[in-house]
Amino acid sequence: MRRVWAVATNTMRQALRMKVAAVFILLLLILLPVLGFTATGDGTLKGRLQTFVSYGLSLTSLLLSLLTIIVAIYSITSDIEYHQIYTVVTKPIRRYQLILGKFLGVVVLDIALLTLFTGIIYGVVTLMPRFIKASEEERAQIDNEFYTARASLVPPVLDVREAVEQLYRKLQADDELELLYPNYSRADILKQLTNRLRLEKRASAIGQPLIWEFQNVRPTDPNRQSLFIRFKYDVSVTPEDEQVYGEWRIGDLRGLKPGGPEVKTPVYQTMRRDPVRKFREIEVPADAVAKDGYLAVGFMNPPLNQTTVMFPLEDGLEVLYKADTFMGNYVRGALLILCRLVFLACLGVMAASFLSFPVAILFCLVIFTTGSASGFIIDSFGYMSAGVGKVYLYTIQAVIQLLPQFDKYNPTQFLVPARLIPWVLIGKVVLTMLCIQAALLLILSLIIFSFRELAKVVV
Amino acid sequence: MEYAIETIGLTKVFSDWWGRAKVYAVDDLNLQILPNEVFGLLGPNGSGKTTTIKMLLGLLHPTKGHALILGGDGTDPKINARVGFLPEESYLYRFLNARETLDFYGRLFGLNAETRRMRIEALLEMVGLAAVASRPVGTYSKGMARRIGLAQALINDPDLLILDEPTTGLDPIGTRQIKDLIQKLAERGKTVLLCSHLLADVEDVCDRIAILYGGRVQAHGQVKELLQKTNKRQIVTDAISDATADRIRQILQEEHAECEISSPMERLETFFINTVVEAQRQAAPTSGAVSTTQIGDFLAGGANKDNILDKLVSAPVVEKPSVGPVRTEKPQPRETVTPEANKDLLRKLATQSASTETTGGAPTKTERVDTVRETAIKQEQIKKNLLDELTGKKTPNAATEKPSAEQKEDGGHA
Numbered sequence: 001m002r003r004v005w006a007v008a009t010n011t012m013r014q015a016l017r018m019k020v021a022a023v024f025i026l027l028l029l030i031l032l033p034v035l036g037f038t039a040t041g042d043g044t045l046k047g048r049l050q051t052f053v054s055y056g057l058s059l060t061s062l063l064l065s066l067l068t069i070i071v072a073i074y075s076i077t078s079d080i081e082y083h084q085i086y087t088v089v090t091k092p093i094r095r096y097q098l099i100l101g102k103f104l105g106v107v108v109l110d111i112a113l114l115t116l117f118t119g120i121i122y123g124v125v126t127l128m129p130r131f132i133k134a135s136e137e138e139r140a141q142i143d144n145e146f147y148t149a150r151a152s153l154v155p156p157v158l159d160v161r162e163a164v165e166q167l168y169r170k171l172q173a174d175d176e177l178e179l180l181y182p183n184y185s186r187a188d189i190l191k192q193l194t195n196r197l198r199l200e201k202r203a204s205a206i207g208q209p210l211i212w213e214f215q216n217v218r219p220t221d222p223n224r225q226s227l228f229i230r231f232k233y234d235v236s237v238t239p240e241d242e243q244v245y246g247e248w249r250i251g252d253l254r255g256l257k258p259g260g261p262e263v264k265t266p267v268y269q270t271m272r273r274d275p276v277r278k279f280r281e282i283e284v285p286a287d288a289v290a291k292d293g294y295l296a297v298g299f300m301n302p303p304l305n306q307t308t309v310m311f312p313l314e315d316g317l318e319v320l321y322k323a324d325t326f327m328g329n330y331v332r333g334a335l336l337i338l339c340r341l342v343f344l345a346c347l348g349v350m351a352a353s354f355l356s357f358p359v360a361i362l363f364c365l366v367i368f369t370t371g372s373a374s375g376f377i378i379d380s381f382g383y384m385s386a387g388v389g390k391v392y393l394y395t396i397q398a399v400i401q402l403l404p405q406f407d408k409y410n411p412t413q414f415l416v417p418a419r420l421i422p423w424v425l426i427g428k429v430v431l432t433m434l435c436i437q438a439a440l441l442l443i444l445s446l447i448i449f450s451f452r453e454l455a456k457v458v459v
Numbered sequence: 460m461e462y463a464i465e466t467i468g469l470t471k472v473f474s475d476w477w478g479r480a481k482v483y484a485v486d487d488l489n490l491q492i493l494p495n496e497v498f499g500l501l502g503p504n505g506s507g508k509t510t511t512i513k514m515l516l517g518l519l520h521p522t523k524g525h526a527l528i529l530g531g532d533g534t535d536p537k538i539n540a541r542v543g544f545l546p547e548e549s550y551l552y553r554f555l556n557a558r559e560t561l562d563f564y565g566r567l568f569g570l571n572a573e574t575r576r577m578r579i580e581a582l583l584e585m586v587g588l589a590a591v592a593s594r595p596v597g598t599y600s601k602g603m604a605r606r607i608g609l610a611q612a613l614i615n616d617p618d619l620l621i622l623d624e625p626t627t628g629l630d631p632i633g634t635r636q637i638k639d640l641i642q643k644l645a646e647r648g649k650t651v652l653l654c655s656h657l658l659a660d661v662e663d664v665c666d667r668i669a670i671l672y673g674g675r676v677q678a679h680g681q682v683k684e685l686l687q688k689t690n691k692r693q694i695v696t697d698a699i700s701d702a703t704a705d706r707i708r709q710i711l712q713e714e715h716a717e718c719e720i721s722s723p724m725e726r727l728e729t730f731f732i733n734t735v736v737e738a739q740r741q742a743a744p745t746s747g748a749v750s751t752t753q754i755g756d757f758l759a760g761g762a763n764k765d766n767i768l769d770k771l772v773s774a775p776v777v778e779k780p781s782v783g784p785v786r787t788e789k790p791q792p793r794e795t796v797t798p799e800a801n802k803d804l805l806r807k808l809a810t811q812s813a814s815t816e817t818t819g820g821a822p823t824k825t826e827r828v829d830t831v832r833e834t835a836i837k838q839e840q841i842k843k844n845l846l847d848e849l850t851g852k853k854t855p856n857a858a859t860e861k862p863s864a865e866q867k868e869d870g871g872h873a
Contacts, residue, residue, distance in 0.1 A: 006566035010552065017554040083550035087611060090516045090544045091567035092536035455518035 003093045007101025012109050015071040024067045028117055032056055036124040045138040049125060049146050054412045056121040061337045061411075064113060068341045069364045072106045072348025077357040085454050096446045103349050103442065110341040118334045122327075144226055144283065149329030149420040150320035153295075155212045160197040167193055195313065202317075203310040204301040211253060212317065217295045219286040219321040227289070228320040229282040229297055230417070237307040238276060245304040247271050251288040253296035265290050271302070279315075286321060295319065323420045332421040333411030339429045343404050344368065346438040350445035354452065371404040402440070404433050461530050463619050463650040464492040464515060468524035471510050471674070484510040486674035487524070492652060492667075494618075497645050499665035499682075500654045507674035508654045509547055512623055516544060529619055540568060543617030547624045547654075549608025553597030557588050557607050560596055561614055568615045575614075582610040585640075601628035609637065620644065623654045631731045638664050659728070662686070695723065 015021045035055050041047025076099075079085040089095060129139055168190065171177045181189045204210045219225050233244050251267030254260045268288055274280045289295045297319065301309045311317045347367055351360035370377060378400060409429050414421045469488040474481050485507040492498045500508050513519040515526045517534035531538040551560055558579055565575035583589040586606035591599075596607060605628050612620060622641075626634040641651055641664045655661050661668060662682060669679035678685065704720050711718045 002569055003567055006563060010555075010563050013559075014552065014554055083546065083548070084552055086513075086516075086518060086546045086550055087544065087564070087608075088567065089518070090533075090539055090542065091564060091615075092540040092569065093567050094536060095534075453519050455513045 004097050004101040004104060007088075007093070007098055008105035008108060011071070011075045011102050011105025014075055015067075015105070015109055018071070018074070020070055020074075021067060024063050025113065028060060028063055029120075031059060032117065032120050033124065035059070036128065045129060045132065045134045046142050046146050048132070049128060049142060050416045052128070053121065053125060054416050056124070057118070057333065057337070057412050057415065058410075060114070060117045060121065061340065064110060064117070064337070064341055065344055065368060067113070068106055068110055068344045069348045069361065069368065071109065072102065072345045073352040073357060073360045073364065075102050075105070076349065076352035077355075077360060080454060081357065083455075089454060095450045099349060099353065099442075099446055099449050103345055106345040106348070107342055110345065111338065114334060114338055114341065118330070118337075122330060144322075145228070145281070146418050147326040148322045148418050149324035149326060150228065150418050151323035151420045151422075153214045153217060153319040153321075155202075155214075155317060158198055158201055160194055160201075163197050164190055164193045167197070198313055199310060202313065203308055204299060205308050206301050206303055206305060208301055210299045210311075212297045213253075214295045214297075214319055216293045217289045217319070217321065218293055218323075219289065220323065222286040222289055225286040225322050227284045227286050227295070229284065229317070230279060230320055231282075231317045232279050232312060232315060233274060233276045234310040234312050234316070235276050235307045236310070239306065242276050243273050244276055244307070244309055245271065245273050245302050246309070247300040247302050248282060249296075249298040249300075250282070250284045251296065252290040252294055253298055254290075254294065263290075281320075320417075320419070326418070329415065329418075329421055332423070332426055333415050335426055336409050336411045336421065336429060339409070339426075339433050340404070340406055343433050343438045343441075346441040346445070350441040350448075353445040353449040367403065368406075371406040373407060374400075374403060374405040375407050402437055404437060409433075461494070462491045462527070463494045463496065463529060464490060464498075464652060465527045466490045466511070466515070466524065467527075469511065469514060469521055469526050470523040471507075471514060471519060472522040483674045485514065485521075488671075488674065488676065490669060490676070492650065494650050495645065495648050497641060497651045497653060497664055497666045499661035499668035500652065500671060501656060501658065501661055501668055502671035503656060506671040508656075508671055509623055510674075511671075512544075512621055512652075512654060515621070516542075540615060541618040543612035543615060543620045545608050545612040545620075545622045545625055547627075549604040549611070551596045551604060551607060551611075554595060556595050557583060557592040557599075557610075560607060561610055564611050565614050570615070578614055578616075582613060586610045587636075602630060602633050605629050606633065609640075617649070619650045619652070621652045621654075624656075625653065626655070626657055626660050631728055632735060634660065635728065635732055698722075 036052055039048060039051040039055055041049075041051035079088065089098060129142065134142075168177075171180065177189065181192065184192070202210065217227075219227070227250070229248070229250060233246070235244060248270050249267055250269075252263045252265050253267065255263030255267075265287055266285075268284045270282065272282070297317070299309075299311075344364070347364050348360070351363045355363060381396060381400070409425070411421065413419075466488050469485055469490075470483065471485040472481050473484055488507070488511060490500075490511075500511065502508050510519065511526075514521050515528050515533050517532065526533060529538050529541055533539075552563070555563065561579045561582060562575055565578065570578070580589070583592050586609060588603060588606055588610070591603070596604065599607065605625070609622075609625060612622070620641075625637050625641075629637065638660060641653065645651060645664075645666075651664075653661060653665060665682055667679070667681055668685070670677045708718055708720065
């Protein structure tokens with residue numbers, strides 16, 4: 001361990017005295033505070049904070065990712081290229097200890113730099129309201145909608161398999177399948193029908209109500225906190241001013257049913273006008289939640305509208321409530337970034353164990369960008385037809401499973417809407433990205449490095 | 460008998476990407492290097508010297524055959540702990556300074572902080588870099604880099620020293636220092652594998668040599684045997700008159716022997732060093748730079764340098780029948796028993812006991828000290844008495860202390 005640590009400290013020294021690292025660090029040290037003053041977002045305090053956190057963390061994460069890749073690769077390839085490795089591996093140190101030392105050095109450096117930069121961002125974020133002299137009202141708003149960590153409740157995905165089968169048979173009997181879905185495979189048609197039926201359940205024709213019910217809603221302090229209904233409208237016919245009316249009822253709606261229980265908690269009712277295809281939030285005091293954790297959200301499409309109103313399947317509606325502090329959430333966000341950096345360190349070490357510097361860098365950047373756009377890539381493979389699908393299932397998909405999904409675990413998509421990053425998510429990332437993917441890479445690099453020839457042959 | 464280095468049919472074949480166009484860099488090499496031998500591996504550029512060394516140390520895998528180093532594998536950390544290696548260039552981390560460089564290597568050997576500090580200071584002093592120790596190694600000249608490379612190879616007090624072209628880039632003074640150092644280390648029982656194409660260096664220090672060409676040994680044996688012309692005789696005299704010279708020539712003609720009389724030439728190396736030392740001596744009172752006086756001390760082979768070596772090297776000087784042609788004469792303490800000599804003797808004995816204790820029953824180590832064992836046993840009694848006399852009541856526990864600390868203490872006494 002002492003020897004591993006000796007290599008680790010040497011790697012850190014090399015990184016810090018190497019100009020690349022200095023450039024990255026300097027860049028961040030200058031850019032982060034500047035961003036704090038230039039990132040204005042939509043002009044409101046909340047917008048400012050959201051833009052800053054989003055840009056600041058993304059920039060930190062990107063630059064540290066690049067730094068990790070470069071340092072991990074350079075510290076190994078330069079040792080081989082400039083032959084310092086001759087005097088190192090001939091000392092009483094095993095080759096795997098050398099690789100572990102390099103890896104440890106990069107990770108410790110990452111932890112230090114990540115702590116520094118996320119600390120700066122946190123400082124700017126907490127000090128910003130004071131600097132721009134925000135009004136009381138704005139402060140109250142950001143306390144509820146930014147400096148918090150809100151758990152999210154999404155309506156459960158409906159099981160419509162039976163209905164889909166029925167519909168399919170009906171269409172088949174009526175000979176409408178060919179007409180509606182020409183040249184589609186059965187699986188594709190079923191997929192289309194499933195989406196259609198699910199969306200039907202989330203569409204409200206004029207005058208028709210929709211009700212979503214949630215169980216186990218547990219805000220930390222129901223009497224002082226708020227619930228947030230976050231929604232996005234979609235419409236069949238877009239109104240001229242792109243605005244839609246909506247009548248909302250939030251609370252224990254069981255009392256409305258004939259013969260329902262007596263309701264003790266308040267039911268909040270509001271009529272509002274919101275733009276279509278944009279996220280909006282309705283704030284409701286958290287005491288609307290029944291004692292047993294039941295909450296219902298009702299929507300009515302009033303006759304003022306001339307269109308059917310729909311809530312898109314993925315993100316049409318959710319209920320948010322405070323479940324943790326901003327600080328706690330922020331730390332978990334930083335941990336997500338750290339997981340990514342550790343993975344990249346393993347990747348860099350692996351690439352450097354058998355590739356030269358430029359090739360290894362290229363290789364890692366390809367994996368990094370693929371990982372940053374993994375959602376897009378996985379989706380596009382998902383659209384392949386069934387015939388190719390079989391081949392895909394057993395080959396490319398297996399490879400894609402081994403690729404990291406950086407975009408899926410991007411902390412800004414949680415911190416900007418003040419979404420809770422659950423520990424379960426961290427655990428999942430640690431398990432898949434670190435314990436499986438990164439560990440495989442590291443073991444591979446140890447094996448390659450232990451058996452390769454470190455000297456070039458000169459005759 | 461265990462060899463310090465042994466290669467059995469060692470072969471390295473280089474092929475191109477397709478596996479064609481084979482080049483034999485090393486071809487069926489069989490070397491046996493004895494413990495406590497200074498062995499020179501000679502050969503022109505590209506003759507396979509460096510490739511052989513890389514295979515010995517596990518940096519390259521042999522295509523065929525085996526390479527044994529201290530009886531084991533070159534990648535075994537236990538073996539590595541007893542080897543010092545200076546590659547053909549001192550590949551150093553440019554961003555570290557001299558002290559950090561040595562500290563890093565010391566830590567790779569798992570040496571504790573105290574030992575590291577002591578050895579680093581001693582080594583920096585020895586290679587004459589103490590004054591520039593906090594400058595990044597990247598700014599060093601080639602000669603300075605060579606010196607720090609050598610210091611790096613000595614930090615673990617190795618039993619076997621592998622030096623690949625140790626004198627390239629060094630000025631004649633530095634070259635001479637390294638040659639002196641190799642001899643001093645050999646006196647202390649170290650084995651040295653010296654790889655070079657600078658023949659003068661090899662001739663001065665090596666006991667045995669092998670000449671490589673095309674990856675094969677072309678000639679090998681004792682330097683003396685290889686170079687001595689047994690059908691010639693050389694007579695060296697003081698300056699004699701021409702008349703005497705004519706008489707000698709007459710006598711020789713009676714034996715029908717050819718004869719040539721001239722004034723012997725001083726070696727350029729000796730002349731150069733004398734000149735520089737003289738210049739330094741004159742400049743010393745005015746400039747007084749630390750590094751220059753240090754080189755002077757080093758050259759003189761005086762007490763200062765021996766102390767440093769004593770600090771660094773656990774084994775005492777082993778008296779061997781003269782092997783190399785150049786040996787610095789030193790007063791032998793055993794002949795004149797003065798209190799001063801007693802202290803010297805004590806120091807030697809103490810360091811020896813420390814070394815045998817720490818290394819335990821390592822076979823090569825015991826073999827190596829065999830020559831001094833007899834005298835050591837005889838003087839065991841004297842040593843004990845002296846110990847009591849000099850250090851008051853020194854408890855036997857002191858002997859179990861780390862050898863480094865003890866040596867340092869001893870160095871201070873002497």
